Amino acid sequence: MLCPVCKVDMFVLEFEQVEIDFCYECRGVWLDSGELEMIGERAGAVRQDLFRALETGAGRPPKEGARRCPVCRRRLLEVRTDTDPPIVLDRCPREHGLWFDHGELPAVAAAAGADHENVLARFLDGLTADDANASSPEAQ
């Protein structure tokens, strides 16, 4: 699957039986439809309604840019969380999945009240931590 932002093949990361698509370039994450709810449940999130709203709620076309769904190549729509301030994510119009830019996935997990001691929640945090970037060849 191609990263909607960098248009390169994404990595697949598997941790604690959960699998996510991860762009090694921009460190964004793609979750197939239903995966967010599953991850949220296993990370001890209390606000499952937030995930459901993101996966199936109304979206609107973005003002600029053409990020495309890695599954069907259709233009992704913008969806927002009902938190303050809202987190803006990209979702496939055919509900194939959600795209999280660098740092957005832990933010959404935190907004949904994910347990910070949970191993999966820590994994999501760790994925986008800055020290991971610091040792990569691009940063040197």
Next chain:
Amino acid sequence: MWDQIQANRRRSIILVILMAAILAALGYGIGYVVDPVYAPIGVTAAVALWVLLWVIAAAGGSGLMLSSSGARKITHDDSPRLDNVVEEMSIAAGLPTKPTVYLIDSDAPNAFAVGKPDKAAVAVTTGLLMRLNRDELQGVVAHEIGHIANQDTRFMVLAGVMLGAIVVLADVLWRVAFVAGRGRRRSSSRGGGQAMAYFMLVAVAFAVLAPILARLLYCACSRKREYLADANAAVFTRYPAGLASALEKISGKTWKLQSANRVTAPMYIVNPLQGGRAAVGLFSTHPPTEKRVRVLRSMAGGAGYADYEAAYARTAGGGLIGRRALHDSAPVPMRQASADADQDPLARTREAVDILHRHAGFAFLNCACGLRIKVPSSFRQTQLFCPRCSRRHAVPEARPASGAASQKAAETPDASDAEPLVFQRKPGQWQSVRCACGRTIQVSPSFSAPHIRCRNCRRQIRIEQG
């Protein structure tokens, strides 16, 4: 068992004869409408068309069906669970050889079989592999193997091709009758116009009815065979509840299989195009799933053909296999659910997805922090950092035997006679190795040969057991 195939075969022969009669009548009609002296030529041409289509279907049918559905051949190492189940069931069915196993990348759970008993293939979708436990998977595979053992796979291709030929010829007759009818009107001063007009009416009516009739015959036969394969599955697995629960799971949600079409639909375990709807009539190739489940669930006492027949009579009414065929069928005791029935569904999903990723050329890396990294084949760097713990990993590469000095030689595009490549392998697990040309090669746990050849650049890579 043998009797049952015999009874089935008799019915099939009657069906083929009936369809052949329709086919010949259509040919005769077309010839007669053009000119009464051409009638025998019409019959010959119709039969020739059918034989031609049949030869094409028989020669390339299985391969065509598999390639049009995007099926990938898988080995024992890919999915030991599926491979073992296919092996067990083909032994239970007494097939001379184990069918080849294929996997289709689709979330819709479904399965089909093609080929003849000594050279068959069973294909299942990833959705099926993910959702069904061992007992259910065994039920579905046993049903498909039942189709192979009953020669349904071959027969349905034959009948399907005949149906196709009838549809085409009915269309031709319709057009020819129309054109000829207009031509005659102008020269109707000639005698015999009255008889010709009557014939024309009959021909037109026949052109409309023939495909309908043929499809009715075909579908009735197809539905009966589904029940028979269910009975086979009960006997082979000795556990009818497995298939019943699999059918419930498959039909529980509306799934539509992208790669199926109206021609290939009768081959699947449940109709892939109907998406679980209960719409079933005379033109369905599959019986309603609830009815099949009800028959399987109401089997009591044993898992033999007689028990299936009794359950069928109770729930659906009427007979299926026939008393004569059941006469010498041995009683089959029912078994208990297998111990690993409640295997972790997530582990099953991982298994199915891993197969797809391996076939897509992902290189698998296990980081010490517990993260499994699957690197896409287009990733060109030789090392990467774990996104979780920042550990450095080398992309598993086959290296030139004589060290870094010959690195340049390996990079030249056509290096079939260049430095031999070496790969240090850890035995007992799947391993990915990247050839110098960039292609990822998957080495299975049971691979034991000293060399492996890259399918892309034909380089030979020496495998050293590490």
